[in-house]
Amino acid sequence: MKWFKTNGNQDERIVNLKNKVYKEAYTLIMWICGISILIKSFLSWETYSMLTEVIVLLAGSIYFGVRSVMLGIYSDEVEVHDQTSKISYSLRNIITGLIIGISMALFLGIRSSVLFADTAHEKWWYFFLVFIISLLLYIPLFAGFNVIVHHFANKASQKAARKDQWDS
Known part of the structure; x- marks a missing residue:
């Protein structure tokens, strides 16, 4: 089973385009979570209903920051x-x-x-x-x-x- 094995021969253009798509998806998810938090806070929903969005925002940001520092x-x-x-x-x-x-x-x-x-x-x-x-x-x-x-x-x-x- 080769689930976690990476292929050594990859086209640099394809890798860069995939990274660009990942970055756009990350940005889109962050915007959706942020807008959801704003809407929920003005509709005076309970804070626990925003917990998922806050966790996604914080986890994604912390992971990105820590990973870029470690590399x-x-x-x-x-x-x-x-x-x-x-x-x-x-x-x-x-x-x-x-x-x-x-x-x-x-x-x-x-x-x-x-x-x-x-x-x-x-x-x-x-x-x-x-x-x-x-x-x-x-x-x-x-x-x-x-x-x-x-x-x-x-x-x-x-x-x-x-x-x-x-x-x-």
């Missing part, structure tokens, strides 16, 4: 990005953390004003209160998390790339 691809990607882009990968991670924090604060502010407020004045009050508190919580959390993860992932990826270089 040494992450540090190579950072190096290529820093050579070709005007902003460094570290600054890009900080900006990404800021955008995620602001988006999360906006989402929570809008959600709480829609679901819990009765009058127009309450809607504005709930929105601004939740938005400001969420900004204070989530911007440092996500920006700091992105910076710390990038630092350690880049170090581990460089170590894996050096080890792979010595093994070859």
Whole structure:
């Protein structure tokens, strides 16, 4: 039985096209799960109904990140990005953390004003209160998390790339 045996002779073009299709499928699944979570959260469904989508999002993202670090691809990607882009990968991670924090604060502010407020004045009050508190919580959390993860992932990826270089 040759279920797990890979064929050594493969056309590079076909392999690259298959990888492109896998990437598109992964992106599509992530978008579907994200949209499903947004819809379920505004329809005030219980959080356990979103558990499957959250697990798919986290498991896929964590697997992709860990695998790219273990193969040494992450540090190579950072190096290529820093050579070709005007902003460094570290600054890009900080900006990404800021955008995620602001988006999360906006989402929570809008959600709480829609679901819990009765009058127009309450809607504005709930929105601004939740938005400001969420900004204070989530911007440092996500920006700091992105910076710390990038630092350690880049170090581990460089170590894996050096080890792979010595093994070859």
